[in-house]
Amino acid sequence: MSISTESDFPAHLQPYAEQIDGLREVGRVFWERGWSVGTSSNYSVVVDRNPTKILVTASGKHKGRLSRADFVLVDSHGEPIQAEQPKSSAETLLHCVAAEDSSVGAILHTHSVWSTVLSDRFSAQGGILLEGYEMLKGLSGVTTHEHAEWLPIFENTQHIPDLAAKVKAAMQSPEQPLTHGYIIRKHGIYTWGQDLDEAFRQIEILEFLLECVARTGALS
Amino acid sequence: MSISTESDFPAHLQPYAEQIDGLREVGRVFWERGWSVGTSSNYSVVVDRNPTKILVTASGKHKGRLSRADFVLVDSHGEPIQAEQPKSSAETLLHCVAAEDSSVGAILHTHSVWSTVLSDRFSAQGGILLEGYEMLKGLSGVTTHEHAEWLPIFENTQHIPDLAAKVKAAMQSPEQPLTHGYIIRKHGIYTWGQDLDEAFRQIEILEFLLECVARTGALS
Amino acid sequence: MSISTESDFPAHLQPYAEQIDGLREVGRVFWERGWSVGTSSNYSVVVDRNPTKILVTASGKHKGRLSRADFVLVDSHGEPIQAEQPKSSAETLLHCVAAEDSSVGAILHTHSVWSTVLSDRFSAQGGILLEGYEMLKGLSGVTTHEHAEWLPIFENTQHIPDLAAKVKAAMQSPEQPLTHGYIIRKHGIYTWGQDLDEAFRQIEILEFLLECVARTGALS
Amino acid sequence: MSISTESDFPAHLQPYAEQIDGLREVGRVFWERGWSVGTSSNYSVVVDRNPTKILVTASGKHKGRLSRADFVLVDSHGEPIQAEQPKSSAETLLHCVAAEDSSVGAILHTHSVWSTVLSDRFSAQGGILLEGYEMLKGLSGVTTHEHAEWLPIFENTQHIPDLAAKVKAAMQSPEQPLTHGYIIRKHGIYTWGQDLDEAFRQIEILEFLLECVARTGALS
Numbered sequence: 001m002s003i004s005t006e007s008d009f010p011a012h013l014q015p016y017a018e019q020i021d022g023l024r025e026v027g028r029v030f031w032e033r034g035w036s037v038g039t040s041s042n043y044s045v046v047v048d049r050n051p052t053k054i055l056v057t058a059s060g061k062h063k064g065r066l067s068r069a070d071f072v073l074v075d076s077h078g079e080p081i082q083a084e085q086p087k088s089s090a091e092t093l094l095h096c097v098a099a100e101d102s103s104v105g106a107i108l109h110t111h112s113v114w115s116t117v118l119s120d121r122f123s124a125q126g127g128i129l130l131e132g133y134e135m136l137k138g139l140s141g142v143t144t145h146e147h148a149e150w151l152p153i154f155e156n157t158q159h160i161p162d163l164a165a166k167v168k169a170a171m172q173s174p175e176q177p178l179t180h181g182y183i184i185r186k187h188g189i190y191t192w193g194q195d196l197d198e199a200f201r202q203i204e205i206l207e208f209l210l211e212c213v214a215r216t217g218a219l220s
Numbered sequence: 221m222s223i224s225t226e227s228d229f230p231a232h233l234q235p236y237a238e239q240i241d242g243l244r245e246v247g248r249v250f251w252e253r254g255w256s257v258g259t260s261s262n263y264s265v266v267v268d269r270n271p272t273k274i275l276v277t278a279s280g281k282h283k284g285r286l287s288r289a290d291f292v293l294v295d296s297h298g299e300p301i302q303a304e305q306p307k308s309s310a311e312t313l314l315h316c317v318a319a320e321d322s323s324v325g326a327i328l329h330t331h332s333v334w335s336t337v338l339s340d341r342f343s344a345q346g347g348i349l350l351e352g353y354e355m356l357k358g359l360s361g362v363t364t365h366e367h368a369e370w371l372p373i374f375e376n377t378q379h380i381p382d383l384a385a386k387v388k389a390a391m392q393s394p395e396q397p398l399t400h401g402y403i404i405r406k407h408g409i410y411t412w413g414q415d416l417d418e419a420f421r422q423i424e425i426l427e428f429l430l431e432c433v434a435r436t437g438a439l440s
Numbered sequence: 441m442s443i444s445t446e447s448d449f450p451a452h453l454q455p456y457a458e459q460i461d462g463l464r465e466v467g468r469v470f471w472e473r474g475w476s477v478g479t480s481s482n483y484s485v486v487v488d489r490n491p492t493k494i495l496v497t498a499s500g501k502h503k504g505r506l507s508r509a510d511f512v513l514v515d516s517h518g519e520p521i522q523a524e525q526p527k528s529s530a531e532t533l534l535h536c537v538a539a540e541d542s543s544v545g546a547i548l549h550t551h552s553v554w555s556t557v558l559s560d561r562f563s564a565q566g567g568i569l570l571e572g573y574e575m576l577k578g579l580s581g582v583t584t585h586e587h588a589e590w591l592p593i594f595e596n597t598q599h600i601p602d603l604a605a606k607v608k609a610a611m612q613s614p615e616q617p618l619t620h621g622y623i624i625r626k627h628g629i630y631t632w633g634q635d636l637d638e639a640f641r642q643i644e645i646l647e648f649l650l651e652c653v654a655r656t657g658a659l660s
Numbered sequence: 661m662s663i664s665t666e667s668d669f670p671a672h673l674q675p676y677a678e679q680i681d682g683l684r685e686v687g688r689v690f691w692e693r694g695w696s697v698g699t700s701s702n703y704s705v706v707v708d709r710n711p712t713k714i715l716v717t718a719s720g721k722h723k724g725r726l727s728r729a730d731f732v733l734v735d736s737h738g739e740p741i742q743a744e745q746p747k748s749s750a751e752t753l754l755h756c757v758a759a760e761d762s763s764v765g766a767i768l769h770t771h772s773v774w775s776t777v778l779s780d781r782f783s784a785q786g787g788i789l790l791e792g793y794e795m796l797k798g799l800s801g802v803t804t805h806e807h808a809e810w811l812p813i814f815e816n817t818q819h820i821p822d823l824a825a826k827v828k829a830a831m832q833s834p835e836q837p838l839t840h841g842y843i844i845r846k847h848g849i850y851t852w853g854q855d856l857d858e859a860f861r862q863i864e865i866l867e868f869l870l871e872c873v874a875r876t877g878a879l880s
Contacts, residue, residue: 027524037356037424062421111355114427117435133552134596138478142498156354156420160362163456176534187354188367201502204477208553215557218878257864258798282861331795333868337875376794378804405796406805437879438658574816574847575771578698585846586723602797648693648773653775659877 009068012082016055017068019045019203024066024198031064035207037063040111041188042089044097045196052076056095058086065179076100095163098192101171106199107200111188114210115177121154121217127152128183130209139180139199150204152178156187181206229288232302236275239265239286243277243417244286246328252285255330255427257277258282262309263409264327264396266319272296276315278306286352290359313384318412321391326419331408334430339373339438347372348403350429351400358425360418371426376407401426445456449508452522456495457508459485462636464506466548471504475547475550475647481628482529484547484637487538492516496535498526530536530593533604538632541611546639551628554650559593559619559623561657567592568623570649578645580638591646592618650659668729672742676715677728679705681689682856683717684726692722695770695867700720702749704767705761705856710858712736716755718746731772736760753824761831766859771848774870775779779843780815781877787812788843789871798859798865799840812864816847841866 002204013020023043030036044056054074055165057063061070073081078092089095091109122128130149136142139149141170152170157163163184170178179193190205191198213214233240244262247294250256261283264276274294277283281290293301296319298312309315311329318327326436350369356362359369372390377383390398400410400422409426413419453460468478480630481503484496497503501510503602509596513521516539529535531549538547570589572578576582579589592610598602603624620642621631629641629646633639671678683703690696701723704716716733717723721730732748733741738756740748745824749755758767779856782788790809796802797808817823823844828839840862841851849866852857 002388019556023381034428037428038421040358064415111428113431113435116355116432117355117439120436121439132596132626133556134624135478135480135556138480146598156352156365158366184354188354197502201478208474208477208551211553212556213434214439215553215654215658216560218435219557219561220652254868257868258705258795258861260795260798282857331868333871333875336793336795336872337879340876341879376805378806404794406792432880434875438875470878572816572846573776574844575698575700575776578700585816586818588763637722641698648694648697648771651773652776654775655874656780659777659874 010085012073013068013071016045016047017057017198018063019047020068020071023055023071024068026108026196027057027066028201029065031062033112033207035110035112036063037092037111042074042091042109044092044093044095044099044107046105046198047073052096052099053081054078054092054099055087055097056092059089060087090158091160094158094167094190097164097168097171098190100135100168101192103146103194104192105194107192108197108199108203109188110203110207112207112210114185114187114207114214115183118210119185119187121177122163123153123155124127128213129208130206130213133209135205135208135212137200140193140202141179149169149180149209150176151180152182154182156185208211221439222241232278233288233291235266235274236267236291239275239416240288240291243275243291244288246278247286250330251282252334253427255332256283256327257331257365260331262315262320262329263290266325267293269322271379272319273315274298274312274315274319276312279309280307292307292327306313307341311380313380314387314410317384317388317391318410320388321412323414324412325414325417327410327412327422328419329370329408329410330413330423330427332349332427332430333433334407334427335403336406338430339405339407339433343375343405348430349431350426350433353429353432353436355425355428355432358421360413360422361399369400369429370396371400372402374402376405384428450525451541452513453486453495453508453511456485456487456511459487459636460508460511461494463511464508466636466640467497467506468645470550471502473552473647475552475643476503476612477551480551482535482549484532484535484539486581487513488543488562489542492536492539493521493539494518494532494535494539496532498546498643499529502648530598531600532609533600534630537604537611538630540608541632543634544632545634546636547630547632548643549628549630550643550647554647554654555623555629556626557607558654559625559627559652562593563625566652568650569651570638570646573649573652575645575648580633580642581619589620589649590616591620592622594622594624596625603616670745672733673715673731675729676705676707678729679707679715679856683715683731684728686860687723687726689715690770690863691722694750694866695863696771697771700756700771702751702769702835704715704752704755704759707733709762712751712756712759713741714738714755714759714862716748716752719746719749733838748810751820752816752833753820754770754827757824757828757831758850761834763854764852764853766856767850767852768863769848769850770863770867772867772870774874775843775849776846776869778870778874779845779847783813783815788870788873790866793869793872795865795868795872798861800853800862801839804862808832809840809869810813810836810840811840816842816845822846 028079042057072085072088095107128151134145152201190201262277278290290416292305292308311407348371353363445658482497498510512525514530527594535547631642702717708754732745736753755767788811795807851862
């Protein structure tokens with residue numbers, strides 16, 4: 001392929017080399033897993049607080065071959081902090097909403113086959129119930145398999161501010177706050193963690209559990 | 221295996237080293253993905269216009285281990301431009317037809333399990349409808365998931381000129397022009413892009429969407 | 441990712457560098473296979489007898505990126521032998537129970553999709569019958585495909601001593617002693633061998649056979 | 661793992677270093693594909709004629725990590741040519757039978773999930789029909805997709821001479837000679853080619869086609 005993975009490294013990104021290389025590695029692994037094919041998916045890390053600074057993948061880049069230049073710095077509203085950056089992902093606002101929780105340090109969004117297929121199959125019930133699996137203990141704060149995780153499904157839209165408002169309301173819901181992640185119908189998963197390792201682990205857990213649900217559904 | 225991947229590099233191909241290495245990398249990745257097993261599949265890049273010159277994989281080569289010599293230069297009719305080249309792929313004419321569109325710079329043909337299986341399952345309806353998926357936005361010119369992509373299915377044949385004529389008619393159809401690609405029944409996918417990166421991305425997108433259709437079909 | 445795989449190598453673990461690197465390689469392979477995603481799974485090697493000393497993975501580590509420090513030495517009761525070690529896996533006792541058999545040199549526990557899905561599907565019958573497969577000959581002591589392997593399923597629990605007692609009783613059962621391994625419902629597989637190679641091979645065999653059962657179930 | 665892949669290279673095998681390394685690479689690839697897990701599978705190359713000398717994998721070796729010492733030289737009856745060799749595969753006679761055809765230069769036997777599952781599903785009809793697939797053209801001598809390949813299924817047995825006699829009769833059948841390969845029920849595939857590359861390609865083709873049959877069967 002003609003895309004280089006080592007193009008120029010912009011000066012304003014150089015302080016974040018470690019986070020950038022972490023996100024590039026995430027892209028490489030997720031592409032190999034089939035969770036981020038083509039230019040789909042976007043990933044971010046919160047690199048500063050007060051005020052919030054988020055490092056997010058630029059729009060339209062192939063996730064299996066991210067270069068160090070394929071990142072953008074945005075503020076808590078998703079606005080570029082620096083001039084002359086590439087366009088940030090169209091879904092940047094969804095990262096900002098997750099980052100409003102001050103314990104969140106990294107946000108990962110993938111487009112897997114299982115999340116796409118199941119989000120359509122279970123759309124009428126508004127979410128997917130993941131219950132009784134030992135693997136649930138991989139989600140932060142879950143300490144027993146006797147746990148029922150409700151992964152809500154939101155309808156897909158190209159109007160991201162609308163979706164961001166709905167996600168924000170769900171995250172702040174007093175009864176059943178959205179904690180570990182959600183699915184957008186026929187689109188993909190969003191999850192987050194206090195750092196990139198935790199968010200990475202949570203994507204692995206959620207993908208595993210969705211595959212279990214789908215494989216169980218294909219058995220009978 | 222006894223096949224070397226670094227045999228002699230013919231002089232007439234040396235100006236196209238970058239494109240050739242790009243196509244070899246495509247072969248390696250697609251073979252690993254299971255989309256180009258054995259000697260199946262063929263790939264090409266348009267290396268010149270006025271007149272058109274197409275660089276296409278030679279016939280009968282293992283796509284996971286393409287050497288720099290495993291390529292042929294042909295003209296817009298699929299005829300060899302250079303003497304003493306290996307035989308070009310039997311399906312070279314299908315590349316030529318796609319390359320008649322002057323915006324097309326690369327053409328990829330794969331033989332995946334999902335395209336093979338679904339092309340048979342949906343042959344009676346003449347195509348596969350891919351609708352409402354966010355991933356559709358990875359196809360060039362598609363900007364919303366509210367898009368219905370019709371992937372036509374052509375009957376397989378060993379008489380490639382006949383098939384090429386049908387594909388050409390479909391690409392030039394005034395009502396519903398074939399834009400992103402098509403499937404040949406129990407055979408595989410053809411897609412193209414303005415360059416190799418775009419064509420590569422489109423194969424990834426189409427394979428993803430076909431897998432979604434097949435996995436959905438296996439659920440109930 | 442920010443996790444290094446070459447952090448300091450504690451002095452008390454240095455005599456076991458070969459076994460540690462073997463277990464790290466197991467982790468890398470199983471993670472790639474999807475059998476040990478996130479921080480799931482745990483592995484051990486018996487490094488001494490009289491008294492028994494077991495080297496087991498520390499709790500909460502990512503199995504695809506184990507460092508040389510991510511291991512703990514425990515005695516036959518699962519108690520740490522050395523001060524200031526990281527916490528051993530919550531399921532250490534299950535390793536100790538398997539290690540009571542003096543011919544056991546390595547114990548592997550994985551969390552695969554197939555074992556999770558099938559353990560739930562077959563929970564009512566208390567186990568999974570693997571019968572008539574040539575691949576059964578990969579299990580130690582099995583010399584013909586005309587063999588019926590009963591893989592018992594135990595209910596999952598967070599109270600490991602209870603489960604350990606049940607497993608111990610099953611391993612010592614006079615009628616049908618548990619020989620090659622077992623499954624915990626919606627959780628994963630335990631297996632063991634006289635050394636790490638044999639245990640590794642047995643996980644491969646059991647995973648293969650479970651996939652056969654599941655794929656057969658999805659056919660009709 | 662404790663198994664080295666570069667142990668001593670026996671003198672009597674050194675003339676066959678190229679073939680040995682070819683077979684080791686085959687093992688590595690097939691293990692990664694899941695077609696040769698554990699110590700299953702065996703592979704051979706005919707290294708001499710008049711009299712016939714066959715180089716075959718030793719019994720009980722892990723196919724993903726074959727060392728140069730893990731091979732045995734046998735004659736046309738499967739008897740060891742050299743003293744003090746490791747035991748050859750229990751199924752060596754099946755390689756000898758295929759090698760009786762003087763055009764055969766390499767024989768590959770794999771244990772894949774699809775061949776195992778389908779050989780059981782279709783055992784009553786005595787074989788699997790692979791028909792109308794473009795990919796069939798990857799089998800030697802097949803020049804059109806309008807081809808019906810009958811892949812016979814033999815019952816599994818631990819008495820290899822019996823099975824070898826049946827295979828021999830089928831290969832020499834005047835009406836429908838067995839040409840490209842066969843399946844042993846709940847066991848695996850045998851195929852062959854004039855050299856290792858052709859045999860490798862044929863395994864890829866047969867595995868692809870079996871997956872197509874199985875995926876089609878899981879759709880409805």
